[in-house]
Amino acid sequence: MPLQMNVDDLSKFLSKEFLQVADDFAIDNVEEGWIQLRLVAHDKHLRPGGTVSGPAMFALADVSAYLVTLAMIGPKALAVTTNCSIDFMRKPRAGADLIARCTLLKLGKHLSVSDVLLYSEGQNAPVARATLTYAIPQK
Amino acid sequence: MPLQMNVDDLSKFLSKEFLQVADDFAIDNVEEGWIQLRLVAHDKHLRPGGTVSGPAMFALADVSAYLVTLAMIGPKALAVTTNCSIDFMRKPRAGADLIARCTLLKLGKHLSVSDVLLYSEGQNAPVARATLTYAIPQK
Amino acid sequence: MPLQMNVDDLSKFLSKEFLQVADDFAIDNVEEGWIQLRLVAHDKHLRPGGTVSGPAMFALADVSAYLVTLAMIGPKALAVTTNCSIDFMRKPRAGADLIARCTLLKLGKHLSVSDVLLYSEGQNAPVARATLTYAIPQK
Amino acid sequence: MPLQMNVDDLSKFLSKEFLQVADDFAIDNVEEGWIQLRLVAHDKHLRPGGTVSGPAMFALADVSAYLVTLAMIGPKALAVTTNCSIDFMRKPRAGADLIARCTLLKLGKHLSVSDVLLYSEGQNAPVARATLTYAIPQK
Numbered sequence: 001m002p003l004q005m006n007v008d009d010l011s012k013f014l015s016k017e018f019l020q021v022a023d024d025f026a027i028d029n030v031e032e033g034w035i036q037l038r039l040v041a042h043d044k045h046l047r048p049g050g051t052v053s054g055p056a057m058f059a060l061a062d063v064s065a066y067l068v069t070l071a072m073i074g075p076k077a078l079a080v081t082t083n084c085s086i087d088f089m090r091k092p093r094a095g096a097d098l099i100a101r102c103t104l105l106k107l108g109k110h111l112s113v114s115d116v117l118l119y120s121e122g123q124n125a126p127v128a129r130a131t132l133t134y135a136i137p138q139k
Numbered sequence: 140m141p142l143q144m145n146v147d148d149l150s151k152f153l154s155k156e157f158l159q160v161a162d163d164f165a166i167d168n169v170e171e172g173w174i175q176l177r178l179v180a181h182d183k184h185l186r187p188g189g190t191v192s193g194p195a196m197f198a199l200a201d202v203s204a205y206l207v208t209l210a211m212i213g214p215k216a217l218a219v220t221t222n223c224s225i226d227f228m229r230k231p232r233a234g235a236d237l238i239a240r241c242t243l244l245k246l247g248k249h250l251s252v253s254d255v256l257l258y259s260e261g262q263n264a265p266v267a268r269a270t271l272t273y274a275i276p277q278k
Numbered sequence: 279m280p281l282q283m284n285v286d287d288l289s290k291f292l293s294k295e296f297l298q299v300a301d302d303f304a305i306d307n308v309e310e311g312w313i314q315l316r317l318v319a320h321d322k323h324l325r326p327g328g329t330v331s332g333p334a335m336f337a338l339a340d341v342s343a344y345l346v347t348l349a350m351i352g353p354k355a356l357a358v359t360t361n362c363s364i365d366f367m368r369k370p371r372a373g374a375d376l377i378a379r380c381t382l383l384k385l386g387k388h389l390s391v392s393d394v395l396l397y398s399e400g401q402n403a404p405v406a407r408a409t410l411t412y413a414i415p416q417k
Numbered sequence: 418m419p420l421q422m423n424v425d426d427l428s429k430f431l432s433k434e435f436l437q438v439a440d441d442f443a444i445d446n447v448e449e450g451w452i453q454l455r456l457v458a459h460d461k462h463l464r465p466g467g468t469v470s471g472p473a474m475f476a477l478a479d480v481s482a483y484l485v486t487l488a489m490i491g492p493k494a495l496a497v498t499t500n501c502s503i504d505f506m507r508k509p510r511a512g513a514d515l516i517a518r519c520t521l522l523k524l525g526k527h528l529s530v531s532d533v534l535l536y537s538e539g540q541n542a543p544v545a546r547a548t549l550t551y552a553i554p555q556k
Contacts (some may be wrong), residue, residue: 270409
């Protein structure tokens with residue numbers, strides 16, 4: 001199954017549909033069923049001590065699952081998250097970008113399921129993992 | 140087990156430890172093992188169409204589980220979320236505050252487990268549910 | 279929305295469609311969007327020490343979410359679990375039936391979402407909680 | 418960090434501590450932070466149509482997370498599951514063994530977190546995924 005959207009297409013889509021948060025994210029790479037996305041280190045995502053906040057990690061995982069789904073089915077602004085489970089395992093490194101590596105495990109007619117590992121740039125052990133289900137709007 | 144912190148104590152704690160987000164939340168009520176918290180409707184939490192974003196809903200659930208735990212054990216800034224599962228079930232109502240009703244299901248020595256239902260103010264059907272585990276720092 | 283199946287209907291359905299496990303479960307009560315189900319204490323569900331095993335608790339939660347969905351939509355053997363999150367919070371009491379109290383939080387066209395609390399009979403604190411999503415087969 | 422238990426050690430432990438279910442499982446391989454386990458196809462795990470049941474898939478994921486943890490910390494019968502999230506994505510193939518490939522994502526002092534992908538033998542697309550947290554007993 002070929003990619004319906006590349007890094008450029010996805011970046012433009014994000015800027016158009018999610019203007020408020022588009023600056024927070026940068027798409028590093030996209031392949032069939034796989035994406036790497038980064039949360040650019042901004043003060044507003046930080047907790048005391050300089051660590052990235054839980055909601056910011058959730059947001060990164062959520063956007064990566066959304067974009068890897070759209071990369072395969074094309075631009076559908078109305079796809080919505082129905083479920084997320086997330087485990088916070090280690091403290092992110094202060095001042096480092098947070099990187100999501102996201103694998104599309106299932107792409108059905110109604111649902112997509114994606115697995116995400118989150119890393120502080122430059123570290124090997126993941127800081128968090130998440131699984132997200134998106135409902136795909138029907139015509 | 141008596142409350143260690145009341146609404147005033149928790150509000151002051153939030154303002155001191157989480158200055159960046161304290162304005163977003165208002166504590167309506169706290170009882171033994173139970174809290175009601177609201178996310179005050181701000182433009183910055185909204186998605187196109189005026190609905191509250193997923194990360195903002197996650198943040199509300201997360202803070203409510205944190206505060207209901209602290210209400211029982213006293214102020215410990217270092218308690219951290221280890222796990223969250225969240226189901227998004229309905230679209231929040233545009234322009235309405237989002238209300239979390241959070242029940243502490245377990246308070247152990249190392250972990251607390253809380254269940255949260257999220258409602259758009261004025262509506263009966265929950266927009267989301269979440270379960271969160273907090274790790275309680277040891278002395 | 280009226281009940282499509284009562285305790286008798288659901289018990290017969292279970293015996294017919296899930297013969298291998300039907301003897302394990304007894305339906306105590308069903309109402310609109312709510313069911314109470316019990317796992318009858320059998321040796322085969324036990325772990326060393328006489329406690330109910332994790333898979334047996336999962337099975338009880340899963341069947342309760344299935345039956346509360348069917349109670350509202352009528353008999354559809356092909357509804358399937360798509361997601362479950364479960365927290366094990368306390369050790370079940372040895373030799374006691376395990377009781378599931380299950381609330382249907384959402385009944386959509388494609389998905390149902392149910393919350394379950396599991397109790398050892400005669401105890402107040404829940405031993406586990408679970409949330410399950412079922413995919414509803416389309417005609 | 419070296420392995421504390423190899424395939425033989427883990428198999429003997431399983432036979433001794435979980436006699437009732439030990440025959441259901443076979444350990445294919447174990448490495449540092451990784452295990453492959455199989456659920457041997459038995460009639461008792463099947464649903465109508467010959468597919469492996471949800472509780473049997475849960476049990477396989479649960480045991481694999483348990484064993485990969487013990488492989489690293491040594492035999493501790495009292496480690497208990499505290500949380501599981503599981504997504505059922507495809508129907509398992511009738512009559513095929515179910516294979517778990519399990520990665521230990523975090524091994525802390527109090528908790529381990531493991532990710533599991535489940536496959537029907539001979540198929541490439543996973544039938545389910547799960548994440549499990551184990552509480553590690555303290556001395």
